[in-house]
Amino acid sequence: MLWVQQPHINFFRRYLKMKIYITLICLLISLSGGRLDYVKSFYDNGNLKAEGWIKNELKQNYWYYYYPQGHVKSKGKFQDNKKAGYWFYYNETGLKTKEGHYKNGMATSWWNYYKEDTIVSVELVDGKREGLALYKVNGKPVKAEYYVKGERTHEWFSLKEFRENPIDL
Numbered sequence: 001m002l003w004v005q006q007p008h009i010n011f012f013r014r015y016l017k018m019k020i021y022i023t024l025i026c027l028l029i030s031l032s033g034g035r036l037d038y039v040k041s042f043y044d045n046g047n048l049k050a051e052g053w054i055k056n057e058l059k060q061n062y063w064y065y066y067y068p069q070g071h072v073k074s075k076g077k078f079q080d081n082k083k084a085g086y087w088f089y090y091n092e093t094g095l096k097t098k099e100g101h102y103k104n105g106m107a108t109s110w111w112n113y114y115k116e117d118t119i120v121s122v123e124l125v126d127g128k129r130e131g132l133a134l135y136k137v138n139g140k141p142v143k144a145e146y147y148v149k150g151e152r153t154h155e156w157f158s159l160k161e162f163r164e165n166p167i168d169l
Contacts, residue, residue: 036060043068052078067092076102100124123147 034056041049047070052063059078067073071094076087082105089098100111107127113120117138123131129147136142146154146167156162 036053036055038051039054040051043049045068047068048066049068050063050065052059053061058081060080062075062077064075065073069092071092072090074087074089076083077085079085083102084104086101087099088096091097096114098111098113100107101109103109107124109124111122111124113122119136120133121136122129122133125131128150129152130149131147133145133147134141135144142157144156144162145152154165154167156165
């Protein structure tokens with residue numbers, strides 16, 4: 001007797017296996033400690049103030065904050081109620097004012113600050129300037145500074161000045 005495999009039976013078997021796998025994954029996630037809830041808070045005028053994820057009463061994952069008129073104020077990630085990863089900040093008209101990294105709630109690594117036609121790129125360690133700060137106006141470098149523990153130790157207005165007065169490390 002010749003046995004012919006029927007495609008719809010194969011599909012049904014794969015569907016059942018997939019359903020079992022998804023159920024097991026959901027069960028493991030639910031047992032892994034706390035539920036992840038999406039929460040929102042509002043201003044008195046009814047506009048959204050903040051929205052994001054909470055797990056065990058701690059902010060987690062991505063959060064958005066808003067101005068009372070509705071524009072995004074800031075957005076970024078939390079890990080156990082501390083800012084983590086890359087964050088963006090905006091003014092009340094929606095223009096970006098700064099962006100940068102957080103680690104354990106502290107500003108760190110490179111940050112960019114925006115004001116009209118000027119961009120300042122600053123290296124931060126534990127929230128303080130540490131290392132170079134580069135100033136650009138209309139995309140052209142106009143100044144560089146060097147910081148140690150938040151204190152400016154060097155300042156240059158040209159590449160020539162930088163070459164004549166290098167950083168003593």
